[in-house]
Amino acid sequence: MSLTETLSKRPLRALRLPRWLTGEAALMLALVLFVGVLSIAPLARLAWAALVPQGQFDASRIADILGGRRVVGATLNTIWISVAATCLATVAGTLAALLTTLTDMRARTLWVFGFVLPLMIPPQVTALAWVQAFSPSSPVLGALGLSLPPGTRHPLYSMGGIIFLLGLYNAPLVFLSVRASLQRLPASLVEAAHSNGAGRGAVIRDIILPLIRGGVFAGAALAFVSSIGNFGIQAMLGIPARVETLITMIYRRLNSYGPSALNDMALLALLLAVLTVIGMTLTAWLGRKGDQRVDSAHRAPRMTLGPWQWPVGLAAWGYLLVCLALPLSALFAAALVRGYGQPLNAETITFENFANALFHHKGIREAFVTSFWITCTTVAVLIPVAVALGYVLTWRRGWVAKLLRLASELAYALPGIIIGVAMILFFLRPLPFIGTGLYGTVWVILAAYFSNFLALALRPILGGYAQIDRALDEAAQLAGAGIFTRLRTIILPSVAPAATAAGILVFMTAINEIQTSVLLVSSRAQTIGPMIIFLEEAGSSTLAAAVGCLMVLLVLALMGLSLVFGRRLPEGVLPWRD
Amino acid sequence: MSDIRIDAISKSFGPTQVLKDVSLAIEAGEFVAVLGPSGCGKTTLLRCLAGFEQLDGGHIAIGGETVSAPRAHVPPERRGIGVVFQNYALWPHMSVAQNVAYGLKIAGIPRAERMKRVSRVLDLVALGPLANRRPADLSGGQRQRVALARCLAMESRVVLLDEPLANLDVHLRGALEEEFAAFHARSGATMFYITHDQAEALALADRVAVMNAGRILQFDRPEALFSQPASETVAGFIGxxxxxxxxxxxxxxxxxxxxxxxxxxxxxxxxxxxxxxxxxxxxxxxxxxxxxxxxxxxxxxxxxxxxxxxxxxxxxxxxxxxxxxxxxxxxxxxxxxxxxxxxxxxxxxxxxxxxx
Known part of the structure; x- marks a missing residue:
């Protein structure tokens, strides 16, 4: 019996679906529905509520709100803070990348791990740790007698403090982008400049910097997006310092006035979205202008530090000491004393805070359980969706693919708090057919996670697709395999390493997530991310510090696990791997 | 029957028209080579036949059944066509035997029957002892034979070959040309062979279609192309x-x-x-x-x-x-x-x- 006969006698598996809805059409429809319901529809609802709240466009209302003294002040603060923090992050990140990629500095791998680590620590924990660093219990400054006398204003509770922390926090983003550019730089270009008589400074200024310009600006664009949308640091430092930004304004007004302020806050969220997109586009445009493409190199250039080995090493490790050891040691010290401000010594040390955080505090325990299961669900749903979406974005043309790409990129750029406001608006009213609303339940948070992290999951997977030959899929198609069979038997095994890395990234980000969930949590549904802010606001600094320590330990454990078991994961996807 | 009728097909990518009014009538069981410089549209022609590209105009019928037309498109997975890709497209996570068996598994052929067919086909291309190797552990020539075995196992009536020798050493090519001829004799399939190497085309094919800038210039027996070219371009291109x-x-x-x-x-x-x-x-x-x-x-x-x-x-x-x-x-x-x-x-x- 020949194969063609066998094929024709076999009943179709998807017998109940109409013929046009089998295979790719069904996949496209499912993806459009997923992205449409979770990203496009809520954002459209947000724009609608912002611009035409009562069914009509009212220009004077918009002018009134946006022209208000406090809104203008918050907008200017937002712009200034994110631009200044981006500049700081760009300088620090670029220097770090030049140092680790171009020189023979000792113990580079360890240093890179330390430099990238702040990126993986939730920003609210970073902020809390820095606040603790200046408290009397700080083991570093306290021991040096440099801690603040009681009653003085905390130096980080200021505009400068916010810029400083956002800059440090986002420097790794620039670092990763610049390092990727540097690794593509052929050593021969640098050697040619040396043979023409150029010294090291001249080579860096005239050859290397112009060639990595694209990478620097791409990193700066990421740092800008991350700074403008960073709720944790802006709230933890900005609210006590009375430095109002758009994000903290939206958060505080929604907390005080509830859903009645939603339409106005939707307008502010839209303004924040527009600022984000403008900043990102501008930076990307600056980077593209005069961008030089070079062929990828087999061998990256290396310079010897020679006599500078010790001073440079000292400065580099000193930086890590200040940025990592100072705040984190303070955080741990604060978690180990009974009350805020107590110095840590043999008499005051206690594990009560950790015991409370882990076992006795019902809210924290429930929040952790909630965070854990919605994070696992998010990973379990988003990775298959991202693999299917990556397939369409990589190998299919047409307007549907273009629309999906645009939607996923937009969701990547927009600050989480905007998704939060959009989700409230979208799910506030009772759902059709069900009768009850999802507002205030954990399901809204889950929906927001799907929307917020799809792009994060997509990035490494798109990188994975770039590595595999399209003919592998086409050969399976010729063998008669439909799209779902191919995704399962051919594509998934091929992109498995990238998908695993994507899963790790999403898990680490979602488990401590704060940006969207801070607006969506309620008495019925708490997550662990915003818990620190609530505890700190309620005056339980030491308990907040203990929760923060646990988060840092969780992150470190996950990073360590991924290093031990992740030898087969693709290079360049997990940021902490050198 | 598996004759191929390509009738006045055209295909554009954006503003560039890649195929211009291409027609070919290929008999069942014939070995046809399409010869042309790179960028002449020959790979697009193959992808249209396989069903990876939709036509802008004209139509393609295989064995009397229309498979491609601007409004009717049979997807590749339902055409039953075999393709040997330029880089073979062997699935790296499967063994040689699994690669060959994949299509049979999709077709729902029972395991015992499947195993029998796979081992018979692997013996035919002298790869029986390597059945459990991964593609990464094979030489270029062996990979080529796995790709051929995959088509043999599926008993494809039409086999398309996309520059299958382009990535191989010169000394391997002669041996594999022989392999293709043997494959053709064994399977009786209609073969459609894309190449830019005229020695290959003239040596292997019953008839050769010379292609340039999206058009077929001449479709004839190799000796006729050589001694009786129909146009200046063909005359200058051959030999x-x-x-x-x-x-x-x-x-x-x-x-x-x-x-x-x-x-x-x-x-x-x-x-x-x-x-x-x-x-x-x-x-x-x-x-x-x-x-x-x-x-x-x-x-x-x-x-x-x-x-x-x-x-x-x-x-x-x-x-x-x-x-x-x-x-x-x-x-x-x-x-x-x-x-x-x-x-x-x-x-x-x-x-x-x-x-x-």
């Missing part, structure tokens, strides 16, 4: 062909004609319907020119290179000495730079008038 203008074409009947080339009278082959013309393009090959002691075309040797079986000379010929020609002269012979020689044209072809 180092040289095209010159001759004057005073006088048909002599019986497929022969006399003409005047660089002042010398020569006798050439021509199409049966050829008429007397004042001027015409004629084509010939380096081997058609011979040294002569008697009257002939005067030439001046500018370069002579030793090629083993023959001596290759570049000469400037004609009364003015400004027509460059290549000449192959059977060994033993010796020519030096600057030497004056006399050449006779033993064979040539009057290219038919395109307007006629």
């Amino acid at each position: 180092e062909g040289r095209v010159l203008e001759a004057e005073d074409i006088r048909p002599l009947g019986n497929g022969r004609a006399a003409a005047s080339l660089m002042g010398q009278t020569v006798e050439l082959r021509c199409a049966p319907g050829e008429r007397a013309r004042g001027r015409a393009k004629i084509s010939f090959h380096p081997g058609d020119l011979q040294l002569t002691e008697t009257q002939g075309i005067a030439a001046n040797v500018t370069r002579a290179t030793y090629r083993g079986a023959y001596l290759r000379a570049e000469v400037m010929a004609g009364p003015g000495g400004h027509v460059p020609l290549s000449v192959n002269i059977a060994a033993p012979a010796s020519l030096t730079r600057g030497q004056r020689i006399t050449l006779a044209l033993r064979d040539g072809w009057v290219i038919p008038d395109a307007a006629a």
Whole structure:
């Protein structure tokens, strides 16, 4: 019996679906529905509520709100803070990348791990740790007698403090982008400049910097997006310092006035979205202008530090000491004393805070359980969706693919708090057919996670697709395999390493997530991310510090696990791997 | 039956039209090669046949059933066509046997039957002992044979081959050309072979379609392409062909004609319907020119290179000495730079008038 006969006698598996809805059409429809319901529809609802709240466009209302003294002040603060923090992050990140990629500095791998680590620590924990660093219990400054006398204003509770922390926090983003550019730089270009008589400074200024310009600006664009949308640091430092930004304004007004302020806050969220997109586009445009493409190199250039080995090493490790050891040691010290401000010594040390955080505090325990299961669900749903979406974005043309790409990129750029406001608006009213609303339940948070992290999951997977030959899929198609069979038997095994890395990234980000969930949590549904802010606001600094320590330990454990078991994961996807 | 009828198909990517009114009628079981320079549209033609690209116009029927037309498109997975990709497209996470068995598994063939067919096919291409290896552990030639085995196992009636020898060493190519011929004899499948290497095309195919800039220039038997090219482009493309203008074409009947080339009278082959013309393009090959002691075309040797079986000379010929020609002269012979020689044209072809 020949194969063609066998094929024709076999009943179709998807017998109940109409013929046009089998295979790719069904996949496209499912993806459009997923992205449409979770990203496009809520954002459209947000724009609608912002611009035409009562069914009509009212220009004077918009002018009134946006022209208000406090809104203008918050907008200017937002712009200034994110631009200044981006500049700081760009300088620090670029220097770090030049140092680790171009020189023979000792113990580079360890240093890179330390430099990238702040990126993986939730920003609210970073902020809390820095606040603790200046408290009397700080083991570093306290021991040096440099801690603040009681009653003085905390130096980080200021505009400068916010810029400083956002800059440090986002420097790794620039670092990763610049390092990727540097690794593509052929050593021969640098050697040619040396043979023409150029010294090291001249080579860096005239050859290397112009060639990595694209990478620097791409990193700066990421740092800008991350700074403008960073709720944790802006709230933890900005609210006590009375430095109002758009994000903290939206958060505080929604907390005080509830859903009645939603339409106005939707307008502010839209303004924040527009600022984000403008900043990102501008930076990307600056980077593209005069961008030089070079062929990828087999061998990256290396310079010897020679006599500078010790001073440079000292400065580099000193930086890590200040940025990592100072705040984190303070955080741990604060978690180990009974009350805020107590110095840590043999008499005051206690594990009560950790015991409370882990076992006795019902809210924290429930929040952790909630965070854990919605994070696992998010990973379990988003990775298959991202693999299917990556397939369409990589190998299919047409307007549907273009629309999906645009939607996923937009969701990547927009600050989480905007998704939060959009989700409230979208799910506030009772759902059709069900009768009850999802507002205030954990399901809204889950929906927001799907929307917020799809792009994060997509990035490494798109990188994975770039590595595999399209003919592998086409050969399976010729063998008669439909799209779902191919995704399962051919594509998934091929992109498995990238998908695993994507899963790790999403898990680490979602488990401590704060940006969207801070607006969506309620008495019925708490997550662990915003818990620190609530505890700190309620005056339980030491308990907040203990929760923060646990988060840092969780992150470190996950990073360590991924290093031990992740030898087969693709290079360049997990940021902490050198 | 698995004859292929390609009827006036066109395909554009954005503003560039890649296929322009392409038609080919391929008989069941025939081995057809499509020959053309890179970028001529031959790979797009293959992808249209396989169903990876949708047509803008025209239609394709396989075995009498329309598979591609602007409004009707049978997806690749339901065409039952085998393709040997340029880089073989072996699934790296599956063993050789799993690669070959995949299509059978998709078709729902029971395990026992599947195993039997896979081992039979692997024995046919002499890969039986390597059934459990991964593709990464195979040599280039072995990978090629796995790709062929995959088509054999599926018993595809139509097999498309996309430059299958392009990534292989020269010394492997001869062996694999033989392999393709054996595959064709064994399977009886209709073969559609894309290549830019004319030696491959002429050696393997029953008929060759010469393609350039999205059009089929000529579709004919290899010997006809070589000795009776239909156009200047084909004549110049096949076998180092040289095209010159001759004057005073006088048909002599019986497929022969006399003409005047660089002042010398020569006798050439021509199409049966050829008429007397004042001027015409004629084509010939380096081997058609011979040294002569008697009257002939005067030439001046500018370069002579030793090629083993023959001596290759570049000469400037004609009364003015400004027509460059290549000449192959059977060994033993010796020519030096600057030497004056006399050449006779033993064979040539009057290219038919395109307007006629």
